[in-house]
Amino acid sequence: MDWNLLHSFLAIARNGSLNGAARELGVNHSTIFRRLNLFEDTLSLRLFDRLPQGYKLTQAGEELLRQAEQIGDAFDALERQFTGQDFRPRGVVRITAPNNIAYHYLPAWLSQFKALYPEIKVELIVGNQDLNLTRREADIAIRATANPPEHLIARKLADINWGIYGAIEFPPVTGFDVNSLRHQPLIGAEGAMANLTAFRWQEQHLKDAIVARANDLNAMAAMAEYGMGLAFLPDDQQNPRLKRLDTLKQGKQSHLWLLLHPDLRKVERVKLLVSHLQRCFSEDPRLSSRGDG
Amino acid sequence: MDWNLLHSFLAIARNGSLNGAARELGVNHSTIFRRLNLFEDTLSLRLFDRLPQGYKLTQAGEELLRQAEQIGDAFDALERQFTGQDFRPRGVVRITAPNNIAYHYLPAWLSQFKALYPEIKVELIVGNQDLNLTRREADIAIRATANPPEHLIARKLADINWGIYGAIEFPPVTGFDVNSLRHQPLIGAEGAMANLTAFRWQEQHLKDAIVARANDLNAMAAMAEYGMGLAFLPDDQQNPRLKRLDTLKQGKQSHLWLLLHPDLRKVERVKLLVSHLQRCFSEDPRLSSRGDG
DNA sequence: AAATCAATTTGCATATTTGCAAGGTGTGAT
DNA sequence: ATCACACCTTGCAAATATGCAAATTGATTT
Known part of the structure; x- marks a missing residue:
């Protein structure tokens, strides 16, 4: 059995919607949609009734949830033990963002990140200039554009109206x-x-x-x-x-992207900051959040 | 956290080798290798010492194993409840195999399969003729060849010396x-x-x-x-x-393949039989088992 | 000392999963 | 009745995981 399917099921049950589960797990809502359907197919069971108000657990879903919660709690405990104290990611992450994002959004969020990971040093490079991510002039770039560059990994942060x-x-x-x-x-x-x-x-x-x-x-x-x-x-x-x-309405919509070099996607401290920023952007009401950043 | 990484870790710990874990989880040993390395990178911990005799748990690995065993047991219980009684896969699966495989290997294995899934009916078509998997003349074909057809999904079962x-x-x-x-x-x-x-x-x-x-x-x-x-x-x-x-030595080595049409790879009863046969082939000493079917 | 064996590791191609964007649906507000 | 909003679903392309085959390594056997 694919254990991550249960993880996704648990997140939907906790949040009541695909969007909510997506935010919790840091994936796209369509990914949650597919995982749930795969899980139900695998079990030959309906775990949720699809209502206009959202996803509601069926009887079988309620039964499964009891055990899923225990497993989820066990994973939480395990993660606390193995990633809280023993695991202290450290090192430098360089992020570049346009002036306004750098001044009015990132400071609060980066201080939250600092509290979570005291040994990661974030260097913020303010401005919109084309830095070379291949040469590590920055690890993460936040840019407003309609077309992100193809040699970089691009994650959509927000629509900009x-x-x-x-x-x-x-x-x-x-x-x-x-x-x-x-x-x-x-x-x-x-x-x-x-x-x-x-x-x-x-x-x-x-x-x-x-x-x-x-x-x-x-x-x-x-x-x-x-x-x-x-x-x-x-x-x-x-x-x-x-x-x-x-x-x-006469303004052309564009998008805020988080860009990074493919080689950095597995670097733990970079991954952590990327996840953190995606969550912050998706939850901030000032931007037209995609709800699944 | 990717919950499947813990699953792979548990399988290695239980079996003492990548090959053993691969057999248990029905994946390639190189997949287990990569999952373990990803898990250790994610945790920034070494979970196993790599010895010539195989993989031996480190102290951190021993500690993790205690919790992993509990989670594994919880999954086992969950699977028994949700796939043992509520989930009874049924339907017909047609398999074709060359004469000798059909006479001397499959009968024992298919009877084991029948015990596990009493409501799946397996139809065995003996012979080496080119059946059309696209037209459902067979769902699964076992064939000895050096070059499996490209329009079908091919899984290596054994090397044939x-x-x-x-x-x-x-x-x-x-x-x-x-x-x-x-x-x-x-x-x-x-x-x-x-x-x-x-x-x-x-x-x-x-x-x-x-x-x-x-x-x-x-x-x-x-x-x-x-x-x-x-x-x-x-x-x-x-x-x-x-x-x-x-x-x-003067005979040209060939390979036994399990072939199936791409559309059937997600059909549960077909998946179950494919997994069962892969395990049986990998564990049978009569063929040069690849140890990771 | 050399050959054989078993297990691990790695490059490349293939398979599968996932994200993006857009369409569809139902509810609530105007 | 219409519009806006939030959520769900799906096609396609991109990203990631995985399998295959082969190379590497160390132990064992000859």
Whole structure:
């Protein structure tokens, strides 16, 4: 018997959904879906009723769960003993991320990681420049792109939609359309930035409302923070001093990827950080979580 | 944690070797090798000392084994409950095998299988003809060949060497060479059979010793059984009424394969029979067992 | 000392699992 | 009634595991 099938069964039972189980085990929800079906086929038993509200244990499933829990507890105890004290992963992991992710997301998460693994040293390289992962200039890269490079392993962290952002003090609104935006001071783009879909649309429809321009998203965000006007920003640019007022449907969605070199995928400290970040991204409401990062 | 890694560790600990663990779990010994190494890397622990005599548990391995045994026992209990009574695989499995395998190997093994799974009906089709697995003329085919067909899934069952066989009453010998064979009555080949490597060598070096000929291996085996002379036979032709006197190095080694159609690999009753036969072949001393079927 | 044997280790190809993306479904909010 | 959302299911491509065959190693036998 494939012991991991029971592991997946247990996670579904504990979480009540494929998505929840996927988060717990750090795999894709479609993987959990297939493992459960394989398990049921192997046993010739239905373990869950598929309800619109989620997966509900059948009678056979309830019986299996009692033993699965014991086995699960035994594995937990075993892992605590063998990976808690005896196993102290150490070493350096270098991670690079764009400015905003580096400033507003990673610090909290990396401090959580530090608490879990005190002997792993994380080096954070801020910026969006093309570092060479083959030469170990960074071990992990977080990048926003529509097309991750093919020579690297890519894991999707989040979808990035565009939003309309204002200063934190901006009064509550129920959304914007092109007409209501026309009456707002707007931060526009210049230089190469003007080619982005969101800003091309802005130029076409809202050129007269633009009161300031910048060629850098961080600068646009800063201007919005200080109340110079509303800024169109991808959601990974948000921070606690900005208020997300609406979704900008005219912005082209992109994706945040975690990239790493294939040779590092089995390095334990890298694996641990990758798993940790995937979980943090999937649970953070600020980004359109995929729920199964 | 990948729970199957513990399963593999437990099997090695129980059997004392990669080969033994492989037989128990029905996988290749190299798979067990890799799983153990992955497990040790994951835990950053050495679980076994690699000695020439085999794998010996380290202190950490002994500690892990205590908990692994409990988990293993829990899985065994779970499997008995969920696959012993509730799960009764049923249906028909058609298997085809060459005459000698069908007469002298399969009956015992299929009766063992019947005891384990009383509601699976096995249909045995004797012969070497090309049945169409795609049209379900047979579900499983056992065939001796050097090159299994590429559209089928092939699992190696055994290497087939050639041997020199005599009647069961033949006096003990310490082996043969070309000179000592010259003084023995030999069974030769005719027709297409004469093209086989073993028989070509026989014609070149021992033509004068040939006292009878046949174009069929079963017929040659029968002649040897009744003492007409010694026969050169591939080892899968042996039976309890024949005595293997020596290995024939001049015979071209071939292999016994278990073949099945890709669509059937997930059908439970087929999987069960495939696993059962692989184990039986790997444990039978009459064939040059690969030790890891 | 050389040959044989059994077990381990490894490169390469194949098989299988998994992730991604998208479609489908049902519920709840508007 | 329509839309948005969350979850489930599936096709295809990518990633990973595994099997096969052979090389390596050390012990045993000749």
